[in-house]
Amino acid sequence: MEQVVIIGSGPAGYTAAIYAARAGYAPTVIAGSVTAGGNLINTTEVENFPGFPEGILGPELMERMANQAARFGAKLVSDDAVEVSLTGAVKQIKTLGGQHFEAAAVIAATGSSYKELGLESEKRLAGRGVSYCATCDGFFFRGKELIVVGGGDSAIEEAVFLTKFASKVTVVHRRGELRASRIMAERALAHPQIEFAWHSVVEDIHGDSAVGGVTLRDLRSDQLNRLDAHGVFVAIGHTPNSDLFKDQLALDRDGYIIVDGPSAPDEPGNAQHQATSQPGVFACGDVVDRTYRQAITAAGSGAQAALDAQDYLEELAADAAIAAATV
Numbered sequence: 302m303e304q305v306v307i308i309g310s311g312p313a314g315y316t317a318a319i320y321a322a323r324a325g326y327a328p329t330v331i332a333g334s335v336t337a338g339g340n341l342i343n344t345t346e347v348e349n350f351p352g353f354p355e356g357i358l359g360p361e362l363m364e365r366m367a368n369q370a371a372r373f374g375a376k377l378v379s380d381d382a383v384e385v386s387l388t389g390a391v392k393q394i395k396t397l398g399g400q401h402f403e404a405a406a407v408i409a410a411t412g413s414s415y416k417e418l419g420l421e422s423e424k425r426l427a428g429r430g431v432s433y434c435a436t437c438d439g440f441f442f443r444g445k446e447l448i449v450v451g452g453g454d455s456a457i458e459e460a461v462f463l464t465k466f467a468s469k470v471t472v473v474h475r476r477g478e479l480r481a482s483r484i485m486a487e488r489a490l491a492h493p494q495i496e497f498a499w500h501s502v503v504e505d506i507h508g509d510s511a512v513g514g515v516t517l518r519d520l521r522s523d524q525l526n527r528l529d530a531h532g533v534f535v536a537i538g539h540t541p542n543s544d545l546f547k548d549q550l551a552l553d554r555d556g557y558i559i560v561d562g563p564s565a566p567d568e569p570g571n572a573q574h575q576a577t578s579q580p581g582v583f584a585c586g587d588v589v590d591r592t593y594r595q596a597i598t599a600a601g602s603g604a605q606a607a608l609d610a611q612d613y614l615e616e617l618a619a620d621a622a623i624a625a626a627t628v
């Protein structure tokens with residue numbers, strides 16, 4: 302039986318693995334078969350992770366975290382957890398590849414996934430001009446006109462990145478101001494290849510086998526406008542990847558795993574900030590966090606989850622020692 306199994310391999314999962322490994326628990330990290338490294342794998346330059354004054358590419362940062370975890374004895378498994386049973390003292394985890402793990406403690410660090418617009422045409426043209434990852438697909442749109450939907454840091458980062466390939470990028474945003482951080486917003490607003498369609502939403506995406514354009518609806522006038530475009534990049538946020546846990550752990554109304562948090566009463570057994578509704582199960586990163594969702598905050602909560610798991614395992618060991626002494 303494992304002492305700690307970590308499900309997920311973004312900054313939260315790998316940081317939890319580094320801490321748990323250095324504490325001597327040799328954790329197993331179920332890192333994902335195609336998604337190892339989490340959402341930062343789809344990011345270009347990360348400029349705000351402390352310790353990298355020149356910036357670092359997202360995939361390189363994740364590779365470094367994985368190597369650091371492995372160096373201290375974490376076992377990284379390229380497989381996906383598909384079924385968990387977390388209610389008993391021995392936690393069970395089954396994977397897509399048919400592996401079965403048993404653990405005394407589990408750390409859920411499954412992150413979040415890209416939100417979709419919810420259009421039929423979006424589904425039909427996904428991978429045929431509709432994309433959720435500029436770094437993955439931007440290359441295919443050399444000299445083309447593109448749409449980016451959203452007004453947050455992701456949308457703006459994607460828009461700026463796509464100007465390397467596109468002749469023009471139009472950012473379609475439902476409000477009249479960006480949510481993105483000031484420095485990124487200023488970059489985009491001043492960019493000669495970036496235009497903005499404010500107070501607008503994508504009503505439909507046109508094309509049979511490839512994107513040919515979009516219909517936008519102006520939310521102030523309700524007027525429909527057609528815009529030529531060969532690609533639509535959707536960057537409207539994320540939903541937590543908590544389906545795996547929905548019958549096992551308490552989730553909030555949007556599916557985020559509920560953890561005790563820093564304001565939990567400081568009572569024995571209740572002072573673990575990343576503790577979920579099940580004893581011995583801890584959660585961290587974007588699957589618990591609707592607010593900050595930064596690599597550094599995910600990493601921080603991953604460290605907390607590992608320390609909480611350590612605390613839990615030490616309590617278990619102490620209880621077992623007392624029970625053995627009193628027999």
Ligand code: NAP
Pocket residue numbers: 346347348349416417418450451452453454455456458475476479480482502536537538539592593594595
């Ligand atoms: P976000 O900050 O939640 O922004 C989502 C954007 O999409 C918002 O502008 C929102 O509009 C819009 N939106 C949401 N649902 C929509 C819908 N159904 N139709 C149309 N528009 C919709 O998400 P994010 O940009 O992915 O960023 C997530 C977190 O990661 C943030 O904390 C961000 O700072 C961080 N991040 C940082 C970097 C970086 O520093 N390099 C890069 C990427 C992300 P409203 O504004 O009206 O709500």
